[in-house]
Amino acid sequence: MYNKRTVIPGLAIFVLFVTLPLWYNGLSAGPIPKPELPPNGTKECVAPASEMRDNHMVLLNEWRDSVLRESGRSSVSVGGKEYPKALQLACMECHSNKEKFCDDCHTYASVKPYCWDCHLTPVEAASKKETH
């Protein structure tokens, strides 16, 4: 083999890159997120839980478009109670602990919804109420 002194380190770097997940995680899969159930004691979501896990972002997007573009400010009823089609006034009403619910999964899956650039998290909303 020629040029051993460059070929072998080159190959070693390549193999290290490809196997990054093996040694980065240290052969441990790490903790699995356990999103907290709504503290207000409700038992149902706006759709079955399995569907929510797959599709909640699609649903939010549809709601946003229908409310803001087609002025479809209707409400949904969950377990007999009416909720407006909204992010803060529906989802966060029940899932009031964003940090232990939404963020738990999102940190694990590395998603950082930009919604909170404008929308208030329940914690922020509470602190706003106090100052006004």
Add this chain to the structure above:
Amino acid sequence: MKYALSFLAVIALVLIAWLGSQIPGMPYIFGVAFPYLAIAVFLGGFVYRVVQWAKSPVPFSIQTTCGQAKSLDFIKHNKLEAPHTTAQVVARMALEILTFRSLFRNTHAEMHQGPKITYESSKWLWIFALIFHYSFLLIILRHMRLFLNPVPFWVQWLETLDALFQVGAPTWYMSDVGILIGVGFLFARRLTNVKVRYISLLNDYFPLVLIFTIAITGILMRYFLRTDIDIVNIKQLTVGLAALHPTIGSDIGAIFFIHLFLVCALLVYFPYSKLMHMGGVFMSPTRNMKNNSREVRHLNPWNPRILPHSYAGYEDEFREFMVDAGIPVEKELPPQKDEE
């Protein structure tokens, strides 16, 4: 015909994964066994190919140059086009790999009345190849969020950058559009440019179709067919694969297994195909040698070892025979001692 065949081959792969993953128990084959097998073949094959190349001797000093080589001091040396030191070789190689300089020089030849041939600069191949390769790289780096736990900060940066337009939810990525446009152009080029079409083989079309289908299935999975695509659940499998104890929690949609199976096919195909240009570009003597043949003699490694043999040495070796045959010698034989 050749391109139709590559479509057929990919459709067959899709069907195998689609139908196969529906059989109870098979998700473990498609989600665990095949990925491990594929990555082993990929790594083993890749290293094998590179070692084979490294074992091949380079008989001549064959850098490609397109600029003035280093010469007398008052002649301006073109450092990038005729690299003379290792640093210059590295610089040229880095620019080639990061910006595809050789494709930037691509020309388009055309016959006109006369007959007259014209060569025109054609940058399309360069720009679309760049779009395609960088999108591909970005997608692979972003996919690391599925395999690394905790997810490193740079993955989050790349995601934010790639989703800068903040369209929809899940947000659209620029690289998704980029890879489709890129592969689309590279494929269309092979079909519409008659000269390129003439030299294109099944092995040129197949990887393009395969990568296109991988991207399409990924995009379908992310934006359109989300049923049973719970990323938290999928990540438990993918991180589990990296931790060497994979588990499949609840059901995962067939589209995921199709995506994954096609990727496995790509990984297995990789070391035995033109895709090895990924490693090959580093190994190609036309790019990794220094243009210093005026100072350093390039020795062909397979030359036999021939030691210099002076006339004096030759005569020393054969003097007796030469004297016997009556050939004149410069140094006489030592005077013979009588044996009595």
